[in-house]
Structures are given as structure tokens and as C-alpha cells.
């Protein structure tokens with residue numbers, strides 16, 4: 133596919149498939165690298181999009197490795213150029229209603245955070261994220277006849293846990309899937325109305341982000357941070373809605389554990405980071421090879437990136453590298469991954485008139501509120517007017533009647549009639565007053581309701597931003613022109629790179645055509661040259677293969693280290709379960725715990741407490757109760773007692789159990805028995821006393837090996853699930869989806885299965901286990917990772 137069809141920004145609701153755009157950025161030498169005298173091994177050719185890596189140490193290795201990308205930037209490239217040439221067109225597409233994703237990938241300390249976030253408080257060194265804010269608001273301020281709703285969220289993945297950076301206390305964030313893509317339920321979103329609002333949100337999130345010190349970077353990001361922007365746009369003339377979503381991702385750095393000088397905590401972090409990044413690498417490889425299975429579910433990171441890699445999104449990968457020889461291997465790995473990512477194809481689709489648009493909801497709500505408020509106001513004005521009018525005539529009539537009757541009374545009426553008239557008058561006055569008070573009350577209530585509705589209306593209207601405002605406040609015409617020119621230059625540069633790359637490809641073909649016209653001798657000479665060229669290519673490929681193998685082995689070693697850590701942890705947990713958890717709880721734990729694939733955690737089907745032992749007579753499970761329908765057997769003695777009037781006979785008089793004292797078991801306690809401390813626990817405690825408690829290696833003295841114990845537990849669990857299925861009338865086959873799948877559990881939880889080196893420090897496997905291992909070689913290592921048995 134030509135780079136032209138890859139370029140984002142093409143209009144139309146369904147664009148053709150386009151590849152992930154891959155850009156490499158090499159940072160300058162750091163002070164430390166300079167002072168250590170580490171040679172520079174990276175050459176960048178920005179006008180050809182080429183990066184060249186030299187091997188200055190190993191003489192046997194091929195000297196140069198050349199990689200070609202959509203664009204390449206050397207240490208002199210500034211933040212503005214990178215933004216205008218790479219990011220600007222993508223953000224423009226997002227403002228047209230596409231999904232977009234930019235992620236920075238690379239070894240720790242190579243400038244991912246510098247590229248994404250930049251240096252705070254320095255306009256020149258501002259990174260991609262704050263520049264994106266400016267572009268978005270500039271667009272909003274320029275676009276007339278449009279209404280916008282801008283929401284942002286910020287989350288991080290730390291140690292395979294999703295955390296909301298804008299609500300650090302909220303827990304248990306999950307990744308879910310629905311028709312329109314992956315999403316995170318309950319993720320906090322903040323409505324923004326300006327660049328400043330967005331910067332404030334970014335700063336709040338950054339304060340909550342997990343960073344730490346390593347040998348490679350003083351402020352190393354220990355988590356993958358994802359800044360999400362959602363822009364809903366409504367054309368007020370046609371009343372159509374578009375939604376653009378942009379994910380800006382600063383990944384944690386991949387690192388060799390030996391180099392980072394990692395402490396135990398850092399080691400744990402690093403193994404999780406590397407695990408997530410290696411699953412990202414696996415996803416990239418699977419997509420690049422068009423593999424039928426893409427292991428998105430291997431980590432939270434890959435699940436979140438599911439749309440961005442191979443889905444509905446325009447995506448840019450910025451691969452950050454360092455120039456020094458010290459990082460040769462890591463740089464080579466990054467360049468290889470970046471090269472592979474170039475062939476990932478996405479299918480971006482414009483999000484037009486989506487059903488779940490908030491803006492639609494808001495507009496409907498605003499209309500509803502307006503409809504509610506208008507008649508009420510009308511009614512209020514109408515009601516307050518006639519009241520005054522009707523009140524007055526009543527009073528006038530009364531006054532007239534009064535004066536009339538007064539006059540008459542002077543002349544001819546008797547005194548009783550006079551007082552009757554007065555009474556009638558005061559009664560109707562009271563009625564009138566009550567009516568007025570009632571309607572006043574009603575009016576007041578309506579007024580309060582109206583104010584509430586008006587406040588809600590104002591709040592909703594306040595969240596929507598009308599486009600085409602403040603244009604002159606923010607940008608002058610000349611600046612707009614300048615920006616257009618910059619984008620044009622960026623486009624031209626991109627085209628130049630494409631042409632240059634095509635030229636290089638055509639050079640070889642041209643050479644062949646020329647060759648046809650020369651003499652035989654020359655042809656031999658040329659063939660020789662060609663042969664030596666091919667041979668050099670062959671050597672390079674062979675070298676590449678060897679490099680891949682050694683890389684693979686290195687990965688394997690690191691996975692083994694992570695696995696050893698997990699095994700240690702497992703042994704610790706089993707030791708605790710064996711020695712401190714009551715046996716009945718343990719059994720319930722083994723048989724009733726179920727693995728929830730969706731939420732990726734273990735769960736209990738019912739959380740009732742374990743019952744104390746019942747059948748042995750020591751305890752009864754319930755207090756005895758009388759039978760509700762049967763009468764108590766009545767003895768002769770009871771009948772006689774019932775007849776007497778002695779106070780003690782009271783309990784025999786009525787049938788109901790008013791004074792019935794329940795018979796309780798005589799003992800409710802057990803003799804204290806000194807706890808048995810197992811040999812393994814004793815050994816651990818002794819070791820802890822000697823070493824001070826750090827990093828104790830548990831030697832399992834259990835008669836079963838760790839592997840067979842795990843198998844037993846998993847079998848018990850499977851049996852428990854099957855029994856539960858049979859009990860509930862559901863066949864175990866039908867329960868397949870909810871039953872913990874042994875293989876799935878093993879692979880997804882990282883539990884090594886039979887055949888792995890789980891208990892390498894123990895006796896060799898017995899014949900039975902060895903047969904199992906021989907039967908199930910495929911499950912020994914997850915195939916998706918490309919791993920094989922040692």
C-alpha cells in the first residue's frame with residue numbers, strides 16, 4: 133500500500149483500509165551517555181524516512197541495519213515540526229468524526245513522555261497532548277453553525293490494574309466490549325470548555341500517575357497512561373451529529389531488568405510492564421502476519437488498544453529510540469517492532485449519528501425542559517393577573533351590599549339582619565383570603581420548580597459549546613494562514629519521502645533494464661555484483677535470524693524470571709493456605725471458586741460462611757425449634773399441674789411455648805489444642821529469622837509436588853463446577869462457558885501447566901505426570917507468545 137492511501141484525513145464516512153502510520157524519533161545523547169563516552173550508533177535520514185543502526189561492538193555481526201518508516205526524526209527535530217507533520221492531520225480527522233490514536237512506544241528514557249506531554253510551562257517544548265488541545269479549540273472557535281460537547285477522561289494501567297487518574301479512589305475499572313468498540317464502564321469524564329480546562333484535567337491526572345526512579349530515567353513512567361478525548365459535534369443546520377474520539381497514550385518503557393537497577397518492587401513492576409509490552413508485540417506480530425487469532429485478551433493494554441490496532445481507528449505509532457550504543461539491543465528491538473507495525477491495517481469509519489451520543493440526549497432534554505418551562509411561565513402570569521381582577525369586584529360587590537344594607541338598616545331593617553349580613557361578609561372574606569393564599573402557595577411552588585428547571589436548562593446549555601466564537605480573541609487571520617502553510621509544507625514533505633522511497637525501489641529495476649544493453653563480459657561482471665549483493669542480503673537475513681533467536685532467548689529468560697517470581701508467590705500463598713486457613717474453608721475455596729473470564733478475576737458463586745461441623749454431636753448447626761403445627765406431648769403430671777393454681781404451674785396452662793426454655797447443647801467450646809506447625813512453615817520461619825524476612829525461598833516439604841497440587845486443585849474445582857451444574861440441572865457441557873476452563877485458567881493466569889519447570893528445584897516428575905506432560909505439549913507454553921518447550 134502506498135503511503136498516500138495511508139495518510140489520515142480523507143473525508144467520507146467509510147475510508148478504505150489504511151495502515152498504522154509509523155514514525156521513529158531519536159532523542160539527543162544524554163549527559164550520562166556523553167560522559168561515559170558511549171558511541172552514537174543511530175543515523176537518521178529524515179528526507180527518506182530511513183533509520184540506520186550500526187553495530188560497532190560485534191565484528192561478526194552485520195555492520196548496518198536499515199529500516200524505512202513513514203517518517204523519521206533525528207535529535208534536531210523540534211516538537212512543533214513533529215506535531216504539524218505527523219499529528220495535525222490525524223486530529224483534523226478526529227474533528228471530522230473519526231477515531232484516532234497516537235501512542236509512544238520505546239525503551240525507558242527514550243523520550244516518550246517528552247514527546248507526548250513535553251516540558252511543562254515551556255511553549256516551545258510543549259508536547260503532542262497540549263498541542264492537540266489547542267488544535268481542537270481553535271477548530272471549535274472557528275466552526276460556525278456547530279454545537280460541540282467535549283469530554284475528557286484519563287486513566288492508567290499499573291501492574292495490570294486499570295486506575296482512573298481523575299478519581300484515584302475509584303477501583304475495579306474493567307474493559308468491556310460492545311458493538312461500537314471497547315470501553316471502560318464507570319470511567320469518570322470531565323466536560324471541558326477551553327484549552328485551559330483540558331490542561332487542568334491533564335495536570336490533575338499527571339499528579340496521580342505512578343512514576344518512579346530507575347537507573348535509566350529519573351522520572352520513569354511506571355504505568356501506561358491513556359488520555360481520552362471525546363468530541364461530539366452537531367451541525368445546527370442539518371441537525372446531524374458526528375463523534376470523534378482520540379486516545380493519546382504514553383506507554384511505560386520496556387526495559388532490561390538488569391539495566392534498570394531494579395529493586396524488588398521495580399522488578400515486579402518491570403515484569404508486568406514487559407509482559408504487557410510483549411503482549412503488545414505479539415498483537416502487532418499477529419496482525420502483521422494476518423494471523424487468524426490476535427491475542428488481544430492477553431493484557432489490559434492490548435484490550436484497550438483493540439480498536440486502534442486492526443480496528444476502527446486511524447493510528448500513529450511513535451517509536452522512540454536513543455542514539456547510544458549502550459542501548460543497541462533495545463533500539464534494535466524497537467525498530468523491528470515499529471517496522472512490523474507498518475503493515476497493520478485498520479478500517480476507520482466516520483462515527484455519524486451514533487445512538488449513544490450524549491449531545492443528542494442533552495438536546496432532547498433541553499427541548500423537554502424548555503417545553504416544560506414555557507407554559508408554566510405563561511400560566512403564572514395569567515394566574516396572577518385575573519386573581520387581582522376577580523378579587524376587586526368581589527370586594528366592591530360586598531362593599532356595595534354592605535353600604536346598601538347599612539343604609540337600609542338605618543331606615544327599616546331590624547338589628548338581627550344587620551349582624552347576619554356582617555357575618556356573611558366576614559365569611560366570604562375569609563374564603564377569599566384562603567383562596568388567595570392557596571393560589572399564592574401554588575404560585576410559589578411553581579416558581580421554585582421553574583427556577584430549578586431553568587437552572588438545569590442553563591447547566592445543560594452551559595455544557596454545549598457553540599462554535600464560531602472568540603475567533604479574533606484567539607487567532608489572527610495571519611496566524612491561520614501560517615498554519616495552513618505549515619500543514620501544506622508537512623504534506624509536501626511526506627510526499628517527498630514517499631517519492632524518495634519509491635525511487636529507491638525503482639533503482640534496482642532500472643539497473644536491470646540497463647544491464648540488458650551491455651556486452652556479455654559486462655553482463656558477467658554485473659551478475660557477479662548482483663550475486664554479491666544477494667549474498668550480502670542473505671548474510672544480513674541470517675544475522676537477523678540469529679538476532680531474533682538471541683532476542684527470543686532473552687525474552688524467554690525474562691519470562692522465566694517472572695515465572696519464578698510467580699512460583700515463589702504461589703508457594704507463599706499455598707503455605708499460608710495450608711497453615712492458616714481452616715480445612716473446610718480451603719475445600720470450599722478449591723471447589724467453589726470460579727474464574728470470571730469477563731472480569732478476569734476469581735469469584736465465589738455464593739458467599740455464605742462455612743458451616744461448623746454438624747454430625748459429630750459436638751455442635752449443632754441450629755438451635756432446636758418447636759414444630760409449628762404439632763402439639764406438645766402432654767403428660768399426666770402436666771395435666772395435674774395445669775389444674776393447680778401454683779405459680780410454677782403457669783407453664784403447663786397454655787399450649788404455646790411462652791416459657792419454653794430451649795435445651796442447649798452442654799458444650800459450646802473445645803479444648804485448646806496447640807497448633808501444629810508444619811515443617812515447611814518452621815523452615816520458613818527459621819529462614820526469616822536468619823535473613824530478616826526478605827525474599828524467602830520456600831522449600832516445599834509437602835508430599836505432593838507443587839505441580840500435582842495445582843492439578844489436584846484445578847480438578848477439584850472442575851468437579852465442583854460439574855457437581856454444581858448437575859445439581860442445578862445444567863449439564864457440565866452446557867456450563868462450558870461459565871465453568872473454569874482448566875486450560876484457559878492456566879494460560880490466562882500464567883499458571884504453568886504440566887511440563888513446565890514449576891518445581892524445577894524438586895524431584896523429577898513421576899511417570900504419571902511425565903505421561904500427562906507428553907500428552908499435552910501444546911499447553912506447556914502459550915502458543916500465542918511464540919514460546920516452545922525448553
Ligand SMILES: Nc1ncnc2c1ncn2[C@@H]1O[C@H](COP(=O)(O)OP(=O)(O)OP(=O)(O)O)[C@@H](O)[C@H]1O
Pocket residue numbers: 158159160207238239240241242243244245246247349351352353354383384385386452
Ligand atoms: N527529543 C528530545 N529532546 C531533548 N530531550 C529529550 C528528548 N527526548 C527525551 N529527552 C529527555 O530525556 C529524558 C527522558 O525522557 P522521558 O522521561 O520522556 O523518557 P520516557 O521514554 O518517557 O521514559 P520512561 O519510559 O521511563 O517514562 C528527559 O529528561 C527528557 O527531557
